[in-house]
Amino acid sequence: MTGPATANPAGARDHARAMAGTRVEAMPTIPATTAIDLPAGVAPETVVWDETLAAGGYASRQLNRGARLRLVDAHGDACVSMLLFNAERPVERLNVADTLKVQWNAYLGPGRLILSDMGRVMLSVLEDTAEGHDAFCGASNAVANARRYGDGFNHGAHPNARDRFVIALAKYGLGRKDVHPCINWFKPVTIDEDGATRLDVGPFAPGRQLTLRAEMDLIVVLANCPHVLDPRVDYAVTPVRATAWRGPVTSEDDRIRSATPEGLRAFLNVEDYFRR
């Protein structure tokens, strides 16, 4: 409740200013160059983004080609749903079906590429200490969360990933039609022979991490909400840290670039796109 201290603008101003310096777990590091616990060899002045997303939180960021993005599952129970757009022309976006089909494999992991719907590579997976990820089950929505937790309102205690995406995209002038099929990092889903999905919600060791490389200028959208098939009664998800730093554009002798003929053509297509 407000008291006499906030009864007039000067008092309200002093009250507001007294909050400065508060530290919580889920917040951005500003300036990003003051981020700590960086990977070995990463110079602080190259850091372009450092932010911890809350349980149920979301964030988005524009990253330039060559940037590295590290996601750290700080407590072992993150579920990071991701949308991707070509920042220059957002009508080009992540295509999950092409990502799997072109690489002849259902599972994401080290060395895999994340592909757009225009035959170009958007991200490469440089490092990955997680047990697996999910390209099948998509984002939770208000209906699913209401069924599991009693309510799924964005303004409540059980926000759903789809609403988080809609809000994040609105800030770029994008809308419901731009919420495309997503990837869920850190929660492995495998497919049984009869087609059944098998989700592993852990528990996993704290500190699992993923390092991704931007292969074009990207808008990256993240929502950290419980997996849509998480069977636990509680809204179970823990904060995740996102850190990005500048890096060189992938060179022609990069091992991931030339690992497969299909992947190499995805790099050739993105290199062709930037030939201007």
Next chain:
Amino acid sequence: MSQDPAIAGLTGAVIHDEVVAARAPWSQAVRRGQTLRIVDLEGNQAVDFLVYSLADDAERYSAQDTIAAQQNIFLRTGTVLRSNEGAAMMTIVGTSVAYHDTIGGACSCESNTLRYGHHTKAQHACVDNFLLANAQYGRTKRDMVSNINWFMNVPVEADGALGIVDGISAPGLHVDLRAEMDVVVVVSNCPQINNPCNGFNPTPVRMIIVA
């Protein structure tokens, strides 16, 4: 009265009956309670398929919501096609094929260059069909999402190996879809000639709607 085997088992009046040419797009509204039958006339013809809510086309088919709701990647009799907001759009009320695909996506000129080489860029592709069919309703590339491939076979092996392999359909087999809301169905009768999804030979399919 009719002896046409293609409509055997359907109840109600036929309100639309059309053969979609090989490689062609097709679109039609299907009202709640009506049933759309798709007939694979010559066998192993992939039918790429999207569904939008007629009232609000920002609500549309979601492969991921459909998979999550049934916890299975294959579409079989009883599968409910879910929207991106979790609603039931259509139900597979019957099919004479064991299962259908919704993880393989649609072929495009661009992805063909990755899968087969740049010499395939100028070939016909499903995404082009979808873009053209959707354009007449004012929909754009933003309205492209992961689709269904009726009569297409995409197994996932134990090590994750995944691919479009020889089909399990045959001439005259079909799938019946009951609309659970008013929808518009958009189809690309797949023109792909570089993999077995159409037996390397695109063929016509037949669309029958009963009310």
